[in-house]
Amino acid sequence: MDNATRSERSRNAALEAAIRIIARDGPGRLTLDAIARESGLSKGGVMHQFRTKEAVLKALLERQMEHFEEFSTGYMAKVSATSANPNLATQLATVREAATSPNSAALALVAAMVENPGLMMLPREREMKRVAAIKAESADPDLALLRWAAARGLLLSSLFGMSPLSKDEHDRLFARLLDDGQWAGVEQPAKERQTKEQPTKARAAKSGAAPAAKAATPRKRA
Structure with a gap:
């Protein structure tokens, strides 16, 4: 087995071990030492693949x-x-x-x-x-x-x-x-939505303009 193949197998073994640890014990228990124990690799072998x-x-x-x-x-x-x-x-x-x-x-x-x-x-x-x-x-x-x-x-x-x-x-x-x-049956293309929204926006603008105009009118003094 060449070095590249050996390295790839070690990497995959470490990752599979990490998945098992996370699934069984939760992510808080995931450490490089735990990966080494779970995978059967040495701590140095794990650190050769992953430093942290x-x-x-x-x-x-x-x-x-x-x-x-x-x-x-x-x-x-x-x-x-x-x-x-x-x-x-x-x-x-x-x-x-x-x-x-x-x-x-x-x-x-x-x-x-x-x-x-x-x-x-x-x-x-x-x-x-x-x-x-x-x-x-x-x-x-x-x-x-x-x-x-x-x-x-x-x-x-x-x-x-x-x-x-x-x-x-x-x-x-x-x-x-x-x-x-x-x-x-429930799709509303953009143009159709805009057509439906325009009357609502117009009414909202109209109802909002009246109070503003009224507020701008000065009060008569007694």
């Missing part, structure tokens, strides 16, 4: 991001020619994939963010680009973002053990979020 706990967490986060990026790329290739909203469909499917992944892997991502909030910049920048793409392709950007946010809510409630929903209910809700046909 923060480096381990960053590697875990990047590993999960890479996994879901590969999933997103493959899904986008399948739906780009058939879906009216391929970016939204891809992100909904990716969130569903994250929700059904082993909790230990998902917890590793959450733990990385909790232990070092600065690491949140890594996924946040990608999410901003994805949201921009979702809004750009949609006839009703607000509705598209509501569907995206609902999927994220299902994922987070599941990750934190707060969801009262069964697996079947989760599956049905994700399927409905992914089905464009379920939402076509």
Whole structure:
């Protein structure tokens, strides 16, 4: 076995050990010593791969991001020619994939963010680009973002053990979020929303102008 292969195996063994520790004991118990004991590597072997706990967490986060990026790329290739909203469909499917992944892997991502909030910049920048793409392709950007946010809510409630929903209910809700046909009847394109909003704004402006004019009128002296 060459050195590069040996090093890659040691790195993967350390990361898998870190995931197990986080899932079993919580992120507070994650140390380089604990990783060495869990993985069977020497402390020096672990430190050859990762100098600090923060480096381990960053590697875990990047590993999960890479996994879901590969999933997103493959899904986008399948739906780009058939879906009216391929970016939204891809992100909904990716969130569903994250929700059904082993909790230990998902917890590793959450733990990385909790232990070092600065690491949140890594996924946040990608999410901003994805949201921009979702809004750009949609006839009703607000509705598209509501569907995206609902999927994220299902994922987070599941990750934190707060969801009262069964697996079947989760599956049905994700399927409905992914089905464009379920939402076509409630879409409001931007021009349509503006047309509906104009009378309301006009009334609000009119009702707001009267008190201002009245207040400007000087009171008569007795």
